[in-house]
Amino acid sequence: MRPQKINLALTPTPVEEFDLEGEKIFIKRDDLTELLASGNKIRKLEYFFFKAKEEKCEKVVTCGGIQSNHARATAYLSRKLGFKPVLFLRGESEKPYDGNLFLNYLFDAEIHFVNSEQYKKIDTIMEEYKNYCEKRGERVIVIPEGGSDEIGLWGYVDALFEMENFIIEKKIDSIFCAVGSGGTYAGLFLGAKLLGLNLKICGILVTRNKEYFTKKIKNILERTIEKYNLPVKFDSTEFILYENYIGEGYAIPYNEEIELIKKLSKKGIILDPVYTGKAFHGFLKEKKNFNNSLFLHTGGIFSVFAFKEYF
Ligand SMILES: Cc1ncc(COP(=O)(O)O)c(C=O)c1O
Known part of the structure; x- marks a missing residue:
């Protein structure tokens, strides 16, 4: 199975x-x-998005570095499949916005920047965010770092x-x-x-x-x-x-x-x-x-x- x-x-x-x-x-x-x-992330995301659909989620939450490919692929697929992407990115918003970060802005992802210390507790931070949304009636799926x-x-x-x-x-x-x-x-x-x-x-x-x-x-x-x-x-x-x-x-x-x-x-x-x-x-x-x-x-x-x- x-x-x-x-x-x-x-x-x-x-x-x-x-x-x-x-x-x-x-x-x-x-x-x-x-x-x-x-x-590589899309192969993993095929499984997470099945779950997101099945659980009738509105938001897809994940994390990564500023230039995370996983975050970009998640933001894009969220938009493509009708979910709202939420990203927790480690670091500060860099300017000019380039590469994956630029695409994340184009996808209009909700982006939260966290520092390295906070990132050590990223699973807890994402879980707290999920709880906060759920109290407001929104269904959320949290995908761990790299979908791993x-x-x-x-x-x-x-x-x-x-x-x-x-x-x-x-x-x-x-x-x-x-x-x-x-x-x-x-x-x-x-x-x-x-x-x-x-x-x-x-x-x-x-x-x-x-x-x-x-x-x-x-x-x-x-x-x-x-x-x-x-x-x-x-x-x-x-x-x-x-x-x-x-x-x-x-x-x-x-x-x-x-x-x-x-x-x-x-x-x-x-x-x-x-x-x-x-x-x-x-x-x-x-x-x-x-x-x-x-x-x-x-x-x-x-x-x-x-x-x-x-x-
Ligand atoms: C381009 C690329 N290659 C390899 C990896 C590593 O894969 P994994 O996170 O599954 O170890 C990642 C992400 O972390 C990636 O974005």
């Missing part, structure tokens, strides 16, 4: 083969899942299932992805387990550290296995997480990454400075440990505009 969803993403997304200085590279193009909801929980992870179980034949045919032994809130990683990991594939899921952290994500991903998986009564056993020592590609911190790009983004652009692939640029950098360094790896491009194109000065 698994939760229900509505179909929103343009799937299956293609896996393309590129030649990068003589090296053969496979890229799963989840940057092509949609236009305004492009990237026992509902959202199913989006990446789906993505893994979508790749099953390709993985078997091409003898793919490892998939690399960015880790920002852990749901994509958890979904891919669970998908591989459910299909019984001998596949390593490799996560390149773009924030926090390995200890934090080991705990978080383990927790999401345990809750999912219990809730949906899945015949799956795992040990967190099976997680392959790299914490040495973060650089100075979340959303702080570094030179090697920017140069790589420029290089890939010449192939017609746009990586973003917050997630996929760092993840691709890690992928190129770490894939030597495997025989045949695939990179999952999780999107993020709009944030490029907010980082123009780095280019």
